[in-house]
Amino acid sequence: MAPQETRLIFKHIDEEGYTNDIDCYVKNGGYEQLKKAVTMKPEDICAEVLTSGVRGRGGAGFPAGMKWKFLDRKSGKPIYLVCNADESEPGTFKDRQIIHQDPHQLIEGMMCAAFAIQAKLAFIYIRGEFFQGYKILERAIEEAREKNFLGDNILGSGYSCDIIVHRGAGAYICGEETGLIESLEGFRANPRIKPPYFPAALGAYQCPTIVNNVETLCDVKHIIEMGGEGFAKIGTPGNTGTRIWCVSGHVQKPGYYEFACSDVTLGQLIYDVCGGLKPGRKLKAVIPGGSSAKILRADERFTGKLKDGTEFDWGIEDIPMDFDSLMAVGSMSGSGGVIVMDDTTDMVEALANINYFYAHESCGQCTPCREGVPWMRKVTQRMVDGEAREEDADLLKSIADQIAGRTICAFGEAASWPVQSFIAKFKDEFVEKAKEQAARRKEGQEVAKETTLI
Amino acid sequence: MNLKPETIEKIDKLVPRYPTVRSAALPLCHLVQEDQGYLSQEAMEWIAERLGLQPINIIEIVTFYPMLRTEPTGEYHVRVCRTLPCALAGAYQTCKSFEKEFGCKVGHTSEDGKVTLEFVECHADCGKGPVVMVGEDEYTDIDPEKAAEMATKMKNGEFPKGL
Ligand SMILES: Cc1cc2nc3c(=O)[nH]c(=O)nc-3n(C[C@H](O)[C@H](O)[C@H](O)COP(=O)(O)O)c2cc1C
Ligand code: SF4
Numbered sequence: 001m002a003p004q005e006t007r008l009i010f011k012h013i014d015e016e017g018y019t020n021d022i023d024c025y026v027k028n029g030g031y032e033q034l035k036k037a038v039t040m041k042p043e044d045i046c047a048e049v050l051t052s053g054v055r056g057r058g059g060a061g062f063p064a065g066m067k068w069k070f071l072d073r074k075s076g077k078p079i080y081l082v083c084n085a086d087e088s089e090p091g092t093f094k095d096r097q098i099i100h101q102d103p104h105q106l107i108e109g110m111m112c113a114a115f116a117i118q119a120k121l122a123f124i125y126i127r128g129e130f131f132q133g134y135k136i137l138e139r140a141i142e143e144a145r146e147k148n149f150l151g152d153n154i155l156g157s158g159y160s161c162d163i164i165v166h167r168g169a170g171a172y173i174c175g176e177e178t179g180l181i182e183s184l185e186g187f188r189a190n191p192r193i194k195p196p197y198f199p200a201a202l203g204a205y206q207c208p209t210i211v212n213n214v215e216t217l218c219d220v221k222h223i224i225e226m227g228g229e230g231f232a233k234i235g236t237p238g239n240t241g242t243r244i245w246c247v248s249g250h251v252q253k254p255g256y257y258e259f260a261c262s263d264v265t266l267g268q269l270i271y272d273v274c275g276g277l278k279p280g281r282k283l284k285a286v287i288p289g290g291s292s293a294k295i296l297r298a299d300e301r302f303t304g305k306l307k308d309g310t311e312f313d314w315g316i317e318d319i320p321m322d323f324d325s326l327m328a329v330g331s332m333s334g335s336g337g338v339i340v341m342d343d344t345t346d347m348v349e350a351l352a353n354i355n356y357f358y359a360h361e362s363c364g365q366c367t368p369c370r371e372g373v374p375w376m377r378k379v380t381q382r383m384v385d386g387e388a389r390e391e392d393a394d395l396l397k398s399i400a401d402q403i404a405g406r407t408i409c410a411f412g413e414a415a416s417w418p419v420q421s422f423i424a425k426f427k428d429e430f431v432e433k434a435k436e437q438a439a440r441r442k443e444g445q446e447v448a449k450e451t452t453l454i
Numbered sequence: 455m456n457l458k459p460e461t462i463e464k465i466d467k468l469v470p471r472y473p474t475v476r477s478a479a480l481p482l483c484h485l486v487q488e489d490q491g492y493l494s495q496e497a498m499e500w501i502a503e504r505l506g507l508q509p510i511n512i513i514e515i516v517t518f519y520p521m522l523r524t525e526p527t528g529e530y531h532v533r534v535c536r537t538l539p540c541a542l543a544g545a546y547q548t549c550k551s552f553e554k555e556f557g558c559k560v561g562h563t564s565e566d567g568k569v570t571l572e573f574v575e576c577h578a579d580c581g582k583g584p585v586v587m588v589g590e591d592e593y594t595d596i597d598p599e600k601a602a603e604m605a606t607k608m609k610n611g612e613f614p615k616g617l
Contacts, residue, residue, distance in 0.1 A: 188518040350542075
C-alpha cells in the first residue's frame with residue numbers, strides 16, 4: 001500500500017475550488033494563528049519554535065528556533081525578517097506552489113515570525129522568473145493590509161510591520177542568504193564572509209536579520225496552532241514536522257508530495273508514490289536534495305550508525321526520507337528536490353549538465369570557485385565532445401577537492417559535491433567514455449556520441 | 455528618458471519604502487526594463503541619477519544579473535530551461551526543435567527579429583519539464599512537437615507574447 005501523505009503546508013494545494021484570495025483563506029480558518037500570536041508574548045512564540053525542533057527547509061537544515069536565538073537584540077538596531085523565496089536549487093519546486101496557490105499562508109507565517117522576533121520590516125526575496133508569483137504576492141499583501149493583518153498596529157496589538165516583495169533577476173547565488181542580502185541592498189549578489197556576517201548579527205543594512213525559507217515560515221504558523229510539542233510529534237526526534245519532496249526526472253508521476261519526516265522511504269517515494277519508472281527501465285541513481293546534494297547509486301549498500309547510535313544497513317530504496325538519514329548515507333535532504341535517473345542516463349552527460357549550471361552561476365569572488373568551477377565544466381564538456389581522457393575522472397576530482405572548503409560561501413561545496421560524488425560512484429563510466437571514444441577513433445568512426453543531456 | 459507615467463508612479467511609490475535608497479536599484483532596473491524592453495546606457499544613467507548613485511553602480515548590477523538586458527529581444531522572447539531535471543525530460547531536443555523552426559541558434563535572435571531563443575537555468579517547475587517561457591508566460595511539458603506547434607504560431611504572430 002502506498003504510504004499516506006501528511007498534508008500540513010500543502011493542505012489546500014491543488015484542492016478543487018480553493019483560490020488564492022484572502023476570502024477563501026479566511027473561510028478556511030486563515031489568520032486565526034496570527035490573531036492568537038499577537039496576544040502571546042513574542043519570546044513565548046520563539047520558545048515554541050525552539051521546542052518544535054523545526055529545521056530550515058531551504059537547504060542547510062539548521063534549527064529555526066536556534067537561529068532566532070542568535071539574534072543580536074542588544075545592539076538596539078532594527079531587526080529585519082527576510083523570506084527566502086529564491087527557490088533556485090535545481091530540482092526544487094515547492095515554494096512556487098505555496099506562492100501561487102496559498103500566498104496568505106506564507107504571509108500569515110511571516111507575520112507570526114515577524115511578531116515573534118519583533119521585526120521592524122519584512123521582505124520576500126522572490127526569484128525574478130516568478131513573474132506571476134510576484135503579482136500574486138503583491139495582491140495578497142494588499143488584501144492582508146486592508147484587513148489589518150499587516151501594516152500599522154496589526155489587529156490592534158500595537159505592533160507594526162510591512163512586507164516588501166523584492167524581485168531577483170535570474171542569479172542562483174541570490175539564494176545564498178548573504179548574497180541575497182547584498183542583492184537586497186542593491187549590489188551584486190556577492191556572498192559575505194561568515195564570521196562576522198552571520199545575518200542574525202550583521203545582516204541586512206548591517207542590522208540583525210533572520211533569513212528563512214518559504215516552507216520554514218509556513219511551518220511557524222502551524223507551530224503556533226499545534227504548539228511546539230504538538231509539532232514535534234510529527235516525524236521523529238530531530239526530524240520534526242513534514243517535508244515536501246519534489247520529485248523530478250525519470251519517474252512516471254513527477255510532482256510534489258508532503259510526508260511527515262521519515263514516513264516514507266526513497267523506494268516508496270519512487271515506486272509507490274510516483275508510479276515507478278518507465279516500463280522496462282531500471283533505477284540507476286538518485287540525487288535526493290537538489291542538484292548540490294551528493295548522488296546515490298542504485299546498487300550501493302549504505303551502512304553505518306545514526307546519530308542516536310542505531311546501526312543501519314540499507315539499500316537505496318530503504319533510506320527513510322528525513323534530514324539525518326540522508327546525511328548518514330553521505331548526502332543530504334537539502335531543499336527536498338529528488339532527481340531520479342534511470343539506466344538510460346549517461347552519467348558523464350548528466351555531470352556535464354550540472355557543471356554547466358554551476359559554471360554559469362558562480363559569483364566570481366573566490367578564485368577556487370571562479371576558476372575551478374568553469375574548469376570542471378570545460379573538462380566534462382570536452383569529454384562529451386569526443387576528447388575524453390582516461391585520467392579526466394582523477395582530474396575532475398582533484399579540481400573539486402581544491403574548491404570545497406576554500407571559498408567564502410557554500411556554493412563552493414554545492415558545485416564540488418556533484419563532481420566528487422559522481423566520480424566516487426561512477427568513475428567506471430568516466431573511464432569507459434574515454435576508452436569507447438578511443439576505440440571509435442581507431443575504427444575511423446564518429447568519435448562523439450549524440451548527446452541528450454547537454 | 456521617456457518613461458510611461460505609470461512606471462514613474464510605481465518608481466516614486468517604491469523608492470521611499472526601502473530603508474536605503476540603493477535598495478531600490480534592482481527594482482528600478484526591472485521597472486525600466488519592463489517599460490523600455492531593455493536597459494540602454496541612457497536608462498542606466500537615468501536610474502543612477504534618480505537614486506543619487508553613479509552610473510557604474512547600476513551598470514555593475516545590470517551586467518551581473520542574467521535577466522537584465524542591455525539590448526532589446528526579438529518580438530518573442532523564448533527561454534528554454536536546460537537544467538538537469540528539464541534535460542532529463544528532453545529539454546535539449548525541445549530546444550533543437552525551436553532552433554529548426556526559427557532557423558536560429560540558441561543564444562541568438564532570428565535575422566528577421568521575430569524571436570530571441572535562449573537557454574536559461576532552472577525555473578523551479580521541474581515536475582513538468584521541459585519548461586519554456588515566452589515573455590512572462592510559462593509553458594510546461596513542451597516536447598519537440600509542441601515546440602514546433604508553438605513556433606509555427608509565433609511565426610504567424612498568433613501566439614501570445616507574454617508581456
Ligand atoms: C548556493 C546556495 C543557494 C541557496 N539557495 C537557496 C534557495 O534558493 N532558497 C532557500 O530557501 N535557501 C537557499 N539557500 C540556503 C540559504 O543560504 C539559507 O540557509 C536559507 O534560506 C535559510 O533558511 P532556512 O533555515 O529556513 O532553510 C542556498 C544556499 C546556498 C549556499
Ligand atoms: S564560493 Fe563561489 S559563489 Fe560563493 S562567494 Fe565564492 S565565488 Fe562567489
